[in-house]
Amino acid sequence: EDQVTQSPEALRLQEGESSSLNCSYTVSGLRGLFWYRQDPGKGPEFLFTLYSAGEEKEKERLKATLTKKESFLHITAPKPEDSATYLCAVQAYDYKLSFGAGTTVTVRA
Amino acid sequence: DTAVSQTPKYLVTQMGNDKSIKCEQNLGHDTMYWYKQDSKKFLKIMFSYNNKELIINETVPNRFSPKSPDKAHLNLHINSLELGDSAVYFCASSPGLADTQYFGPGTRLTVL
Numbered sequence: 001e002d003q004v005t006q007s008p009e010a011l012r013l014q015e016g017e018s019s020s021l022n023c024s025y026t027v028s029g030l031r032g033l034f035w036y037r038q039d040p041g042k043g044p045e046f047l048f049t050l051y052s053a054g055e056e057k058e059k060e061r062l063k064a065t066l067t068k069k070e071s072f073l074h075i076t077a078p079k080p081e082d083s084a085t086y087l088c089a090v091q092a093y094d095y096k097l098s099f100g101a102g103t104t105v106t107v108r109a
Numbered sequence: 110d111t112a113v114s115q116t117p118k119y120l121v122t123q124m125g126n127d128k129s130i131k132c133e134q135n136l137g138h139d140t141m142y143w144y145k146q147d148s149k150k151f152l153k154i155m156f157s158y159n160n161k162e163l164i165i166n167e168t169v170p171n172r173f174s175p176k177s178p179d180k181a182h183l184n185l186h187i188n189s190l191e192l193g194d195s196a197v198y199f200c201a202s203s204p205g206l207a208d209t210q211y212f213g214p215g216t217r218l219t220v221l
Binding site for chain 2: 094
């Protein structure tokens, strides 16, 4: 069975304090790895898709990287508006998307 | 202009009742999904439809029945509601099965 484990569960940062979130996975054939952001009471919002080891994608203060066993979401100089739960998901060859439990990031001003 | 919309946003009902949640997408996508997010925040796939055809049907009780009247709509009907059905249900859509999924705002179902 496909498994996605995210760490840490929660992360409290001071504004400007860069950090990384980890997503480790086991999947029977990776079709793609997805990062989403979820704000309280809202649906997940798409951030990135990564398809192969070594791939990197950036958007504003966020950068996602992928290896054969894990992905990292780097948050550079975060701002309070970056506070959210970040979800990682892997899509296997059967097209099913398996989500991790998420990392809840709180950025204090 | 809402891309994926769900109604209602909140649903409070008694055990044993039957209820429906509606989902519509105006993105022109071929594939739609239902997910359940429990209190531990795990998102789990329930169903997937591609061009109105059921593609993914996870181990969900028979009390849950999806219906896709057309490519833009995927409704979820739940019979004989139980306490354990309380959760947030998300609809999503994607251009195709292998593509990025876009989620609706969710429907919080509370069964009393």
